[in-house]
Amino acid sequence: MKKYLFLFIGSLGILTSCQDDITFNSPAFQAIVNNETWKANLKNAIIERSGAITIKGTSQYDNLELNISSSNVGSYKLGTVNQMNMASFYPINTNEDTFYSTGIIKGSVNEVKLVNGGTGYATASIVTTTGGSGTGLKVNITAGSNGIINKVEINVPGNDYLPGDVITIVGGNNNASFMVVSVSKSNGEIVITENTGTTISGTFKFVAFDEITKDVISCREGVFYKLPITTN
16 A cells, blocks of 8 residues: 555655655655755754754765754745855865855845836836846836736846845836845755654755855755754
């Protein structure tokens, strides 16, 4: 019966290759980092009095750490102005200087959020923008019959923007704006799917950069499953 159940679940595409291993590992903390499987031999989840939680795992060569502003079930964006939500990946050997994190860095825009729909706009593509730290960002906009923008999407991501930049959309009455949520070299998401009070589970993915070299790593299919929670 178990065999058919797993085949059924797999056919729905619910479980990733990384998550399939969870069937045989509990608790677990693992991910695909730069297309290679990373698994923690040692792992813990420590909650602070503030409610923030740190999930840390150590493999044979590297550490992977997730810092989350809350231990509540929900989604937490990475690479934003809220640096209480952060992922980092670094070697165990302290003589190595490499340290990848989802900190603040300039780059092409990865995600935006509409702030003000403005007035006098019409639906259009490749719309010019002004403001912010960078240049070259263009967007597609969707406006209602009232001339207010209700959707904005990245068309050309531009260069040298910072998370938190507020951008004005050219056209209409030049009063619509959106915020840069994250950039291409630093972004991601942690999703806490379950917190029983004694264990925590969820998924994560991120792109992180090294501040010195500006190199990036990519992490996908990340899973933490039934990690025991300890209080600091």
